[in-house]
Amino acid sequence: MSLSFQPPVRFQLEETSGQARSPSQRRPGGQTQRRWLTLLVLLGFGWRMIGLTTQSLWREEVDSLWLSLRSLDEIVSMFISPAQNGPLYYLLLRPWLLFFGADQFSLRYTSVLISTAAIALMWQVARRMVPGDGKTLLANLPLLSTLFLAVNPYQLWYSQEGKMYALVMALTLLSSWSWLQAMWFSGSRRWLSYLLITSISIYTHLLTALIVPVHFIWFLMATPLNRQRWKGYGLTLSGFLLPYLPLIWWQWRYLISADYNSGFRFTPLPEMARILLLNHAQGALDPISHIWLIPIFFLGLTGLLVGYTEFGGRIVNVGLLATWIILPVLLIYAISLATPVFVDRYIIWIAPAFAMFLALGTQVIRRAYGRLGAWIALGLILFVVGFWGYSGWEQVHRPHKTQLREAIHYIVEKRRPEELLILQIPHTHFAYRYFTSSFDSAPFANSDKRLEPWMDGLWTNNGLSDDRAAIQVEQEMRTAIQRFDSAWVILVEDDMWDSRGLMKRWLDENATPLNTRQFHGLEVRHYQFNRR
Numbered sequence: 227m228s229l230s231f232q233p234p235v236r237f238q239l240e241e242t243s244g245q246a247r248s249p250s251q252r253r254p255g256g257q258t259q260r261r262w263l264t265l266l267v268l269l270g271f272g273w274r275m276i277g278l279t280t281q282s283l284w285r286e287e288v289d290s291l292w293l294s295l296r297s298l299d300e301i302v303s304m305f306i307s308p309a310q311n312g313p314l315y316y317l318l319l320r321p322w323l324l325f326f327g328a329d330q331f332s333l334r335y336t337s338v339l340i341s342t343a344a345i346a347l348m349w350q351v352a353r354r355m356v357p358g359d360g361k362t363l364l365a366n367l368p369l370l371s372t373l374f375l376a377v378n379p380y381q382l383w384y385s386q387e388g389k390m391y392a393l394v395m396a397l398t399l400l401s402s403w404s405w406l407q408a409m410w411f412s413g414s415r416r417w418l419s420y421l422l423i424t425s426i427s428i429y430t431h432l433l434t435a436l437i438v439p440v441h442f443i444w445f446l447m448a449t450p451l452n453r454q455r456w457k458g459y460g461l462t463l464s465g466f467l468l469p470y471l472p473l474i475w476w477q478w479r480y481l482i483s484a485d486y487n488s489g490f491r492f493t494p495l496p497e498m499a500r501i502l503l504l505n506h507a508q509g510a511l512d513p514i515s516h517i518w519l520i521p522i523f524f525l526g527l528t529g530l531l532v533g534y535t536e537f538g539g540r541i542v543n544v545g546l547l548a549t550w551i552i553l554p555v556l557l558i559y560a561i562s563l564a565t566p567v568f569v570d571r572y573i574i575w576i577a578p579a580f581a582m583f584l585a586l587g588t589q590v591i592r593r594a595y596g597r598l599g600a601w602i603a604l605g606l607i608l609f610v611v612g613f614w615g616y617s618g619w620e621q622v623h624r625p626h627k628t629q630l631r632e633a634i635h636y637i638v639e640k641r642r643p644e645e646l647l648i649l650q651i652p653h654t655h656f657a658y659r660y661f662t663s664s665f666d667s668a669p670f671a672n673s674d675k676r677l678e679p680w681m682d683g684l685w686t687n688n689g690l691s692d693d694r695a696a697i698q699v700e701q702e703m704r705t706a707i708q709r710f711d712s713a714w715v716i717l718v719e720d721d722m723w724d725s726r727g728l729m730k731r732w733l734d735e736n737a738t739p740l741n742t743r744q745f746h747g748l749e750v751r752h753y754q755f756n757r758r
Contacts, residue, residue: 258361262369263349270345270376274338274385277622279330282631284747285719287388288657291328292670294319305429314429315390329665330631333388341385341392347399348375348578354406355546356582357536364592364604367536367585374581377611379509379618384574386622390430391574397427398437398575402550405441408462409448409455417462424466433572436554438466443549447542490566495559498568502555505570506580509614510621521609522584529586536589544586550579584610628718628747630654634661636743637714637750646706646713650683650720650729658716681706683720684729692726699728703736707755712740718748 283291293301294316301320304313319336326332352358352368360366363373375381384391401424408416427434445452445459452459493501507522508514530548537543554573562568592603634657641647649655658680659673684702686695707713715733724730737753744750 259358259366259369262363262366263346263372266349266369266372266376267342267345271338271342273377273618274341274382276619278334278338278386280622281386281625281627282629283330283333283388283657283660284627284630285653285657287333288630288660290316290319290388290390291323291333291660292656294323295328295668295670312390312429312431314426315393315431318393324667327666328660328669330388334386337385337387337389337392340396341381344381344392344396344399345372345376347396347403348372348581351399351403351406351578352582352585354403354410355543356586364600364607365589367582367589370585370588370607371578371582373607374584374610375578377614377618378506378577378581379511379614379621380506380574381577382618383510383621384571391571394427394431394434395575395577397423397430398434399578401427401437402441402578405444408458409445409451412455412458414458417458421462421465431572433558433567434575436557436573437575438463439557440550440553443553444546447545447549449542490562490568492562492566493568495555498555498559501570502573502576506577509617510626511617512620512624518613521606522613525584525587525591525606525610526580527587528590529583532590533583533586535593536586547579547582547586551576551583625746629745630657630718630748631661633716633718633743633745633748633750634658636745637716638662640741640752641714642712644679644710646710647677647680648683648713648715649680650715650717651723652682654716654718655680679710683715683717683723686724686726686728687722692728695726695728696732699732703729703732710755712752712754713737715751715753716748717751 293304298320301313301317304310304316319333322336323332349368349372352371356367356371358366358368360369363369381395384395401420404416404420404423408420424434424438427437442463445455448455503523504519507519530544533547534541534544554576558568558573588603588607591606592599595602637647647658649658655677656670658677659670662676663669663673684699686699688695690698717730720727720730733751733753737755739751740754741752742749
């Protein structure tokens with residue numbers, strides 16, 4: 227096994243023009259690869275379009291609409307406001323929504339398009355990181371890696387969500403591709419491109435900044451190539467540090483402040499690893515027997531442990547992929563020791579390395595056992611694609627997201643104008659405003675008329691004893707309902723506001739339940755108040 231790094235795809239420079247050409251550009255097989263890539267991109271696009279609006283928008287998707295449709299001054303102010311993440315996404319989303327409208331399809335279609343573009347970017351990155359000379363899909367690692375990414379249910383989930391994570395995925399792939407280009411060919415324009423793309427990704431989601439240390443470790447591994455590129459890369463890192471140093475210092479001080487609460491619970495490292503492995507292996511599928519996941523993990527482990535044989539024994543090449551998966555997890559865990567920040571989707575961009583390890587595993591098996599190995603590898607590929615197809619279909623067509631749309635429409639049909647609306651958590655008022663709108667480019671305009679009369683659900687997670695908190699609830703509820711005979715209550719994520727259920731207990735003791743309706747992720751109740 228060799229510890230030196232060599233690019234798996236050998237680019238050659240034209241002596242006359244200084245331009246690089248890859249083997250796929252010079253060989254007849256390159257056209258075949260592009261046909262396969264086109265097919266995979268179309269497959270991925272079609273897969274992402276199925277059931278795009280079947281699931282209701284959930285709270286954070288409604289937030290995307292609300293944040294994007296505010297005034298430009300308010301959006302721009304997010305760049306310097308504490309605890310704000312992804313301001314560039316909202317700034318980019320705004321003109322799309324103003325032009326095409328703010329309906330559910332329009333919002334999510336942006337993620338579909340971006341995620342489809344990520345499939346093509348996956349191929350560009352994979353053909354620079356894993357061997358790519360095979361003439362068939364089964365034997366071509368870049369295409370096989372792209373296939374796995376295209377059909378992966380975890381990727382499907384976020385390609386159908388109106389948030390920035392599809393864009394984060396595409397930008398980190400583009401950032402990695404630009405880093406690889408700059409390392410292979412050098413040149414100030416390539417390093418500048420890498421700097422700009424990575425900067426855009428950071429302003430799209432703050433924790434994509436973790437891709438920078440991943441690339442730094444790649445640079446240290448890329449011996450002897452790093453000896454030729456240290457000046458260009460060093461200047462590029464300076465380009466990151468100088469403008470971002472004040473921002474990093476300010477954000478870090480904010481994160482470690484005793485007064486700051488991220489809202490997340492601390493997740494131990496083994497639990498982080500378990501969550502990430504299951505999500506990338508099965509998507510949002512309801513818990514199933516882990517026996518079904520054995521072929522997926524077998525392929526991944528085979529690629530991780532024996533994949534170096536596909537690189538001519540160069541273990542460093544496998545180390546690049548392992549760094550892409552492992553380092554972001556370790557860094558988020560280290561940050562969480564100060565302030566919990568782990569959410570699996572924040573590092574959705576480790577998925578390409580996962581896909582490439584699966585592809586490497588199939589090739590190790592294919593080569594190890596001759597013709598039998600080819601059939602085993604084909605069977606494993608078909609199993610993974612089939613299982614992920616089933617998982618993706620299930621997560622699209624069975625309720626998995628909070629059914630805000632269905633619950634609000636149910637209330638609108640039955641609620642009388644004089645009835646009070648109680649929203650627990652209060653943030654639900656954005657969803658109520660949106661789902662009672664005409665879904666044009668200003669869905670929140672004049673929405674008070676549709677919402678009134680309403681009140682915030684009571685905050686009881688205030689550290690008071692149960693007795694004192696119950697007295698406070700009694701006083702506030704008596705004051706709030708004195709003009710009303712009945713109320714509709716929406717309970718969604720109510721533990722965030724009332725983990726002891728004190729407001730619900732008061733309603734059950736002081737009002738007669740007329741109707742209760744369960745929706746996925748929430749509950750609707752209708753009460754008639756008892757007058758003393």
